[in-house]
Amino acid sequence: MYRISRRHASPDLRTRMRQKLAEYRLFWREFRHTFQSTGAVLPSGRRLSRALASRVGTAAAPQRILEVGPGTGAVTAEVIARLGPADQLDLVELNPRFAASLRRRLATDAAWEAVAPRVRVLEMPVEELATDVAYDRIVSGLPLNNFSCEFVACIFEQFHRLAAPEAELSFFEYVAVRPAKALCSQADERRRLVGIQRLLQHQFAAWQVARQCILANVPPAWVHHLCLPGVTRCN
Numbered sequence: 113m114y115r116i117s118r119r120h121a122s123p124d125l126r127t128r129m130r131q132k133l134a135e136y137r138l139f140w141r142e143f144r145h146t147f148q149s150t151g152a153v154l155p156s157g158r159r160l161s162r163a164l165a166s167r168v169g170t171a172a173a174p175q176r177i178l179e180v181g182p183g184t185g186a187v188t189a190e191v192i193a194r195l196g197p198a199d200q201l202d203l204v205e206l207n208p209r210f211a212a213s214l215r216r217r218l219a220t221d222a223a224w225e226a227v228a229p230r231v232r233v234l235e236m237p238v239e240e241l242a243t244d245v246a247y248d249r250i251v252s253g254l255p256l257n258n259f260s261c262e263f264v265a266c267i268f269e270q271f272h273r274l275a276a277p278e279a280e281l282s283f284f285e286y287v288a289v290r291p292a293k294a295l296c297s298q299a300d301e302r303r304r305l306v307g308i309q310r311l312l313q314h315q316f317a318a319w320q321v322a323r324q325c326i327l328a329n330v331p332p333a334w335v336h337h338l339c340l341p342g343v344t345r346c347n
C-alpha cells in the first residue's frame with residue numbers, strides 16, 4: 113500500500129488534498145449548523161458519486177442536466193467529467209455557503225472552468241425552481257430521510273414536473289438507515305419514516321429501471337435509477 117506524505121506529494125496533489133480538506137471542513141460545519149438540509153457528515157465518496165453520475169453522457173443528443181443538492185460538489189465533479197460537448201448543467205443548491213463554494217470551484221478548478229459557460233448555479237430550493245425547463249437527467253443528493261412525508265411527496269411531484277419525457281432520475285439512500293431508525297423511534301417518527309418508505313416504494317414500482325448497492329461508501333448506499341414519463345411541454 114502506498115502512503116503519500118504531504119512533503120512528498122506533487123504540487124498538484126497538494127492542491128487537491130488542500131481542496132478536499134476544505135470541502136470536508138465546510139461539509140462538517142454545515143452538518144452541525146444545518147443538519148436538517150445537509151443530512152450527512154461527509155460528502156459522498158467517489159464510488160457513490162460515480163454511480164449517481166453514471167447516466168450522464170450516455171445519450172447522443174445534447175442533454176439538459178439538473179443536479180439537486182450538489183453540496184461541495186463531490187457528485188458534480190463526476191457529472192462534469194461525463195458532460196457531452198453540448199450538454200447544459202444546472203446546479204440547484206439551497207445553502208448559500210455551498211453555492212458560493214461551487215461558484216468558486218467553477219472559477220478555479222481547470223476541469224470545471226472548461227465547462228463553466230454551460231453550468232448555472234441556482235441558489236434556491238428545488239421546490240421553487242421554475243418548471244419551464246425540461247431536464248433529461250436529474251441527479252439528486254437530497255437527504256430524504258430528514259424531510260416530512262408531505263415534503264418528500266412534494267419533491268417527487270417537482271421531479272416529475274421538471275422531467276422531460278423519458279428523463280432519468282438518479283438518487284441515493286443509505287442502506288438500512290430508515291428501517292433501523294423506524295425500529296427504535298417513537299410512534300410519530302415511525303409513521304413519518306414508514307410514510308417515506310411507502311412513497312418511495314410507489315415510485316420504484318412505477319418507474320425504477322435499475323438500482324446499485326455501493327458498499328464502498330460511509331455509510332453504504334443504494335443508488336436508484338428511475339425513468340420518468342416526464343411532461344410534454346408546448347412551445
Ligand SMILES: C[S@@+](CC[C@H](N)C(=O)[O-])C[C@H]1O[C@@H](n2cnc3c(N)ncnc32)[C@H](O)[C@@H]1O
Nearest residue numbers: 149152155156181182183186206207237238253
Ligand atoms: C446529503 S447532502 C449531499 C451533497 C452532495 N450531493 C454529496 O453527495 O456530497 C444534501 C444537499 O442537499 C441540499 N439541499 C437540501 N434541501 C434542498 C432543497 N430543498 N433544494 C436544494 N438543495 C437542497 C443541501 O444543502 C446539501 O447540499
